[in-house]
Amino acid sequence: MKSSVIIFPGSNCDRDMDVALKKFGFKNQMVWHNDDEIPKSDLIVLPGGFSYGDYLRCGSIAGKSKIIKSVIDFANSGGLVLGICNGFQILTETGLLPGILQQNKYLNFICKNVFVKIKNKENKYFKNIKKDILELHIAHNEGNYFCSKDELKLIEDNNQIAVTYCDQEGNDNEANNPNGALKNIAGIFNKDKNILGMMPHPERMIDPFLSGEDGSLFFENLIGSL
Amino acid sequence: MKVKVIVTLKNGVLDPQGKAIQQTLNGMSFDNVLEVRQGKYFDIEVKESDESKAKTQVEDMCKKLLANLVIEDYKIL
Numbered sequence: 001m002k003s004s005v006i007i008f009p010g011s012n013c014d015r016d017m018d019v020a021l022k023k024f025g026f027k028n029q030m031v032w033h034n035d036d037e038i039p040k041s042d043l044i045v046l047p048g049g050f051s052y053g054d055y056l057r058c059g060s061i062a063g064k065s066k067i068i069k070s071v072i073d074f075a076n077s078g079g080l081v082l083g084i085c086n087g088f089q090i091l092t093e094t095g096l097l098p099g100i101l102q103q104n105k106y107l108n109f110i111c112k113n114v115f116v117k118i119k120n121k122e123n124k125y126f127k128n129i130k131k132d133i134l135e136l137h138i139a140h141n142e143g144n145y146f147c148s149k150d151e152l153k154l155i156e157d158n159n160q161i162a163v164t165y166c167d168q169e170g171n172d173n174e175a176n177n178p179n180g181a182l183k184n185i186a187g188i189f190n191k192d193k194n195i196l197g198m199m200p201h202p203e204r205m206i207d208p209f210l211s212g213e214d215g216s217l218f219f220e221n222l223i224g225s226l
Numbered sequence: 227m228k229v230k231v232i233v234t235l236k237n238g239v240l241d242p243q244g245k246a247i248q249q250t251l252n253g254m255s256f257d258n259v260l261e262v263r264q265g266k267y268f269d270i271e272v273k274e275s276d277e278s279k280a281k282t283q284v285e286d287m288c289k290k291l292l293a294n295l296v297i298e299d300y301k302i303l
Binding site: 107 | 239240242243246290291292294296297
């Protein structure tokens with residue numbers, strides 16, 4: 001299975017993602033934002049980081065970069081596109097995913113492990129993961145998901161909520177909401193579930209000696225479902 | 227010509243920075259400050275002498291990049 005990780009100026013989780021994808025069997029290639037075309041891929045990843053220094057709005061400048069047209073074409077043809085953290089912000093700025101990631105409610109940069117609840121397994125990203133609650137890492141200043149009431153209704157009606165922040169038992173209520181995100185949303189799909197944007201970093205949880213292994217479950221499932 | 231644009235958060239959208247500024251002002255004894263909403267200001271130099279053409283172009287820029295219409299409104303001054 002072939003994957004491509006797009007590098008923008010200011011991306012800083014691109015190499016972690018490269019390591020994770022390769023560890024679980026992807027033949028990964030790195031693609032520069034100023035390229036015209038993406039090599040043939042089964043999966044495109046927009047990595048975390050601070051593309052273009054978060055100027056204007058997080059992800060807004062990357063969302064207009066040269067390579068993005070190819071990402072949009074690939075996504076619209078049903079290709080799998082995964083955006084992690086800044087990648088999620090970029091996906092909302094391109095319009096591939098609804099809503100926006102605003103500044104965290106309490107103005108703090110959050111860097112810690114959190115639990116997230118998988119809300120929908122009828123998709124390639126979570127299909128065969130046996131656990132319902134994963135421990136993943138978040139590190140962001142703008143992870144406060146927001147959309148209009150009408151959009152939220154569409155998202156809920158189409159089962160587009162992918163993961164929500166919760167506690168170890170899976171209670172995804174306000175007490176377990178780190179950043180003020182609407183409905184504790186940590187990640188969402190597009191309508192067809194081929195595009196996933198999420199704030200938590202599965203690529204940081206692939207080694208029991210460094211962090212944890214729930215990210216491994218994510219990548220094992222992903223390569224298995226392609 | 228130069229076109230000026232102000233981008234502000236829509237009513238009802240949470241503005242934690244504005245809130246922090248308001249609380250700081252209150253703490254500095256500006257007790258009568260009830261609310262602060264923070265926005266962005268752009269000075270855009272366009273190579274175009276026709277004002278209405280320039281503003282139409284800037285409007286397009288606002289919709290496509292300068293403002294995110296999910297949470298922001300723009301005003302061309």
